Amino acid sequence: MKSLAGKKPIPGTMVFEGRMAMKGYALNKMCFSFNKAENRDAFKADEDGYCTKYGLTDEQRDAVKKRNVLALLNLGGNIYYLAKLTGMFGLNMQDIGAQQAGISLEEFKAKLLAAGETKNG
Amino acid sequence: MKSLAGKKPIPGTMVFEGRMAMKGYALNKMCFSFNKAENRDAFKADEDGYCTKYGLTDEQRDAVKKRNVLALLNLGGNIYYLAKLTGMFGLNMQDIGAQQAGISLEEFKAKLLAAGETKNG
Amino acid sequence: MARLIGGVGSSHVPAIGNAIEQGLISDPYWAPFFDGYKPVWNWMEEKKPDVAILVYNDHGLNFFLDTMPTFAIGAAAEYQNADEGWGLKPLDPFQGDPEFSWHIIDSLIHDEFDITMCQEMLVDHGFTVPMSLMWPKQEQRDQVKVIPLCVNVVQYPFPTARRCLKLGEAIGKAVASYDKDLDVVILGTGGLSHQLDGERAGHTNREFDTEFLEKLKDEPEWLLKYSNYELAEIVGPQGVEMIMWLIMRGALGDNIRELSRNYHIPISNTAAGVILFENEAV
């Protein structure tokens, strides 16, 4: 990517550009399928078989098994598509925020509330 | 359409703008489905049932029955999508060109050859 | 002629939709957020716009990476909401104004914006949440026709902030040249600072958001000095959605007054902002 070439990485932050999108295309396509209830049911019935059908790599399938959001992101997952996958595991955006930050849900919520403690601007 | 408002119609010529596209949306969507062989088979098995499934109007269904290309165009069909429908009737672009121009296929071909008769530019 | 009577900038966090659904407007967690919408509700009640141009992004309901438009505009008679996969209850369909959509598309393409035209599209929470926020009751939403404008802030490269501001200006021109007597409002949605992905998930930036809100009326160009990549660092990768507010701002022109503003952290993982501008000429 011309615009990102030579850019310093942003600590703890993903930028979903062309290279990541290529890496994660199959993974994201699988997640996109979860907009439909019947596809969510098919996944739940046979998680790994569903992943194989979409051509996920071994690493991606392993990260799905482990519900490891950071690993999925590093393997090209996009957070908006991944949310449809993690939603099936009963994880909402705050749950996966805490998981990625490596803190408990309560700590994650407290951190957000703390950012709001100073007087509203 | 701003760009077409107040424009004089072009004799014998269709311009596929927003109004026509709205009118023909269901018809064109049906035709788009004919990229797939199984949909072509389903249409051939029950033409009118297939048209009904896609929500075509009575006029559009009648024009399909009559293989009337000018009528289909006036009802919002776009020539590229319609080509997939008329292809199933064994009609190619020259066949439907002749049909629209109201002349025989031989006359239509002769007219095109005549346009090429003058020295190549 | 159609008149752009005002514009609103607003976040579009999915949790807001649930909160409205569940009647949590006065709940202690939600009150500091919803209080900021009271002036907007009053203004909408008073002005009763006929049409809303709603600038938002799709989060993976209608568009996938196979075909990702930079700017997509709806030209349908109706827009359906649908299941996004993680439990948000779909809202009733929204009524479009296809003739007006085609006018805007036509004007924009002649002004050299390379629009993707959508005669059928699903609208996701990025669209439905602002609709619920502006018009919490179904009977209110039924009174407003909509024109969805979907912006790519999912797959880099996103449109530049400058391009968004220019698109807004061209939309202003398109509305002003439509020969029907309509009151039009434009909503710029998304943001403000938030980060959903990576170890820094939960990042917000009050200082930057506050300056953005402060400068939006008189100096919207202020945001243009940051690239989208720089913005991702400053306000989080999802905070970059704030560039969509510039489309709203650009459409309004310079003859506007700011009627209200609110800022609150957190709603879910997000710093939520709302701002209301009115066209002074109206």
Add this chain to the structure above:
Amino acid sequence: MARLIGGVGSSHVPAIGNAIEQGLISDPYWAPFFDGYKPVWNWMEEKKPDVAILVYNDHGLNFFLDTMPTFAIGAAAEYQNADEGWGLKPLDPFQGDPEFSWHIIDSLIHDEFDITMCQEMLVDHGFTVPMSLMWPKQEQRDQVKVIPLCVNVVQYPFPTARRCLKLGEAIGKAVASYDKDLDVVILGTGGLSHQLDGERAGHTNREFDTEFLEKLKDEPEWLLKYSNYELAEIVGPQGVEMIMWLIMRGALGDNIRELSRNYHIPISNTAAGVILFENEAV
């Protein structure tokens, strides 16, 4: 750095694909058409470009009216052809250059072109016919990576001729800024005059086409004085495809020589043209 070594303008009538398939190159009906491609074949054999940017339009295989982009660019590793419904035999897949595609997309979006990015797309006869025409043998096509650029000339409003010329200029800049040692050719396809629909079906316009070909090298702006609606009257509604040749022309810049040109009526319902430009700096 990547170099744009030349460009070709060419029709993309489906019947051409069948004629190549059936070995009709020397057939009396086809010879006056294919003879015009001999200089192109020789030039391609001599230059052996690494990458072809192929400007074309989809005719209802990959895109439908639900989502109709003005400019869509492929960013896939492979592009499949498929059944279009009326009997054209699909060709083997074409090899993409996704890294180069992303560079071009990135450069264009930063230059304020609102590109639709396609990481998966089917290519139809508008794409495959020019590929077969430039490189009739499969083993030749296997040597060239492709970047498809699909332009809306199906649903009004189409991009203006001016916008197409500007897009070409921006593509020229994008290619020149890519830091790989690649020889690139750009193909502008479609046209020339033809009309498939309406009572006037079969319309062609030799005089206008000839002037277009005559002016393309030194005065491409000549076409800009006609709106797409006016062009539909002059060259037929499908003849408007010729605006895609301006993208090719714009990309090449002004330091070019014309190596060959041919014009022939009819191929199927179409007036077919071909022109070959070479970058003088190469």
